[in-house]
Amino acid sequence: MSTRNDQYNPLLKSYVDSEKVNAVSEAAECLYVRLIAQTDDAGRYYAEPQLVLAKLFTFRMVAGLASKEVQKRLDELAAVDLIRFYVVDGKK
Numbered sequence: 001m002s003t004r005n006d007q008y009n010p011l012l013k014s015y016v017d018s019e020k021v022n023a024v025s026e027a028a029e030c031l032y033v034r035l036i037a038q039t040d041d042a043g044r045y046y047a048e049p050q051l052v053l054a055k056l057f058t059f060r061m062v063a064g065l066a067s068k069e070v071q072k073r074l075d076e077l078a079a080v081d082l083i084r085f086y087v088v089d090g091k092k
Contacts, residue, residue: 020080027069028076031056035083047085047092049074 015021021029034056039045046052049067052074057065077083085092 020082023080024076024082025073028073031070031073032077032082035077047074047083 021032024032031052035045035052038056046055049071053061053065053067053070057070074083074085078085
């Protein structure tokens with residue numbers, strides 16, 4: 001049996017009641033959850049929609065999800081300050 005890690009407990013308890021999360025579409029929320037699962041320890045991840053699509057939605061990309069839709073979801077998340085964009089070495 002595994003032990004409980006209290007470090008993650010606040011996120012798990014507050015996630016569904018988050019006003020920011022509930023302010024975005026379900027599609028943007030889905031992206032947010034996938035981003036949380038894949039970000040590094042500092043919360044960083046790619047922001048180019050083509051990379052996000054290929055890495056986080058591979059099977060949905062094959063089924064027809066487009067990078068334009070991923071960009072729309074990223075913009076939704078940024079609009080409510082769930083994510084922030086920045087550029088390093090010319091890469092978003």
